[in-house]
Amino acid sequence: MLKRVAEVLKYSFRSTDLVFRLGGDEFVVIMSNVDSSMRDQVKRKIDQANVMLQKPKDDLPPTSLSVGVAFADRENPEGDIFKDADTALYRVKEAGRCGCYIY
Numbered sequence: 001m002l003k004r005v006a007e008v009l010k011y012s013f014r015s016t017d018l019v020f021r022l023g024g025d026e027f028v029v030i031m032s033n034v035d036s037s038m039r040d041q042v043k044r045k046i047d048q049a050n051v052m053l054q055k056p057k058d059d060l061p062p063t064s065l066s067v068g069v070a071f072a073d074r075e076n077p078e079g080d081i082f083k084d085a086d087t088a089l090y091r092v093k094e095a096g097r098c099g100c101y102i103y
Contacts, residue, residue: 004060005053012049036071039102043069046100054098064098074103 009019009027018030046067054062068089070081077084088103
């Protein structure tokens with residue numbers, strides 16, 4: 001399942017974006033040359049990945065992504081960018097998962 005998620009993330013984002021697994025079932029995508037004006041494009045990429053993961057064409061069960069996003073130019077940063085992304089992630093989880101919250 002982890003390999004499938006990694007494949008979908010790599011497919012959904014640009015070839016210049018860095019996709020890596022932190023540990024467990026947590027992944028990170030680092031995008032360069034992106035700012036908060038591109039929030040809609042980033043959300044569409046995540047939504048596309050969720051559609052792919054919920055309707056798998058292989059023998060794996062459906063799954064979903066819960067994603068927290070923080071841009072370098074975000075308003076009112078509360079900490080470093082990873083902490084803010086983690087805060088956004090927990091908002092998605094509290095709301096029922098399978099989605100995206102942008103800090």
